[in-house]
Amino acid sequence: DQQVKQNSPSLSVQEGRISILNCDYTNSMFDYFLWYKKYPAEGPTFLISISSIKDKNEDGRFTVFLNKSAKHLSLHIVPSQPGDSAVYFCAARISYNNNDMRFGAGTRLTVKP
């Protein structure tokens, strides 16, 4: 069962504009959400996270928003840069004491110069 969904397989934006990547989940027991970025031939790298008790977390150009009532989170990248072009995965953690996570299928972001 796909408990974490990224419904947009791809997204293309112009350099300098905002990129918004979306993620929906079904399990209300998830307590922690993460975004990972993946370049070809490399493993995913951690980007930003948010606890279920918060609704926003910001780190430089990256901001993650969590809407628990809608079971929705989004990643905003402002301003977008060509180096941000990668596949972005949304992930949700099942429990605080293990690393069992559910991942979305990923969104390929292309930032055009």
Add this chain to the structure above:
Amino acid sequence: KAGVTQTPRYLIKTRGQQVTLSCSPISGHRSVSWYQQTPGQGLQFLFEYFSETQRNKGNFPGRFSGRQFSNSRSEMNVSTLELGDSALYLCASSPAPGYSYEQYFGPGTRLTVT
């Protein structure tokens, strides 16, 4: 600090064979998790090991197994390979279970089953 290493990086096997993949975590990390990545499915959790014990297991058949050694290195084994097992297998390490934000992934092993 050296990152997570996985060997081999690429592997081609035939249906029915078995395969063993290896993962060396970051020094000091004691938790190792394994994921399978296939197109359109994202990453699917296989299992997590900590202190040589399997803590969690995902929804995969018994053909998928793993183990962890006293130095925290981990191996996963897939027996009786099927075409559908073709995927990128990723290993991730963290200091301990629950440290999801400090989970670092290796580059993966690309397994092709023919």
